[in-house]
Amino acid sequence: MYSNQTSDSNSDPYLSGQLLIAMPGMRDERFYKTVIYMCAHTEEGAMGLVLNQVMDSLSFPDLLEQLGIDEGNAGEAVPIHFGGPVEAGRGFVLHSSEYLQDATLEVEDGVALTATVDILKAIARGYGPRRSLLALG
Numbered sequence: 001m002y003s004n005q006t007s008d009s010n011s012d013p014y015l016s017g018q019l020l021i022a023m024p025g026m027r028d029e030r031f032y033k034t035v036i037y038m039c040a041h042t043e044e045g046a047m048g049l050v051l052n053q054v055m056d057s058l059s060f061p062d063l064l065e066q067l068g069i070d071e072g073n074a075g076e077a078v079p080i081h082f083g084g085p086v087e088a089g090r091g092f093v094l095h096s097s098e099y100l101q102d103a104t105l106e107v108e109d110g111v112a113l114t115a116t117v118d119i120l121k122a123i124a125r126g127y128g129p130r131r132s133l134l135a136l137g
Helices: 060-067 117-124
Strands: 019-021 035-042 045-050 080-082 091-096 105-108 111-114 132-136
Touching: 035 091, 035 105, 045 080, 045 132, 060 117, 091 117, 117 132
Parallel strands: 080 132
Antiparallel strands: 019 035, 035 045, 091 111, 091 132, 105 111
């Protein structure tokens, strides 16, 4: 994996807010040709989301129906991404930071992460974050 961290940022050994890009020779199928956004990275561990793999098998309205959430204004235009192989049944929304809840993690300036059903309801009803990426896993 390649990090976009520059040599000027060597004072912080952690990669929160950075992109990891799989090198062409990556042999691990779970990460082959992936771009991963590092949401959290500390000495205790790391958490990132795959940004460039959209799931064709599930639509946003179908996900809302499975969760018992009224579709509201939700359209087919909200893609669901494969976020990674670790927590396949868990959903995450990477989004602009003007939308905050108590459970929201502010990753860096302008970028936040929320993993609650409430943000899905807000997106479905048209009052969620201005920009968002929904990922499962």
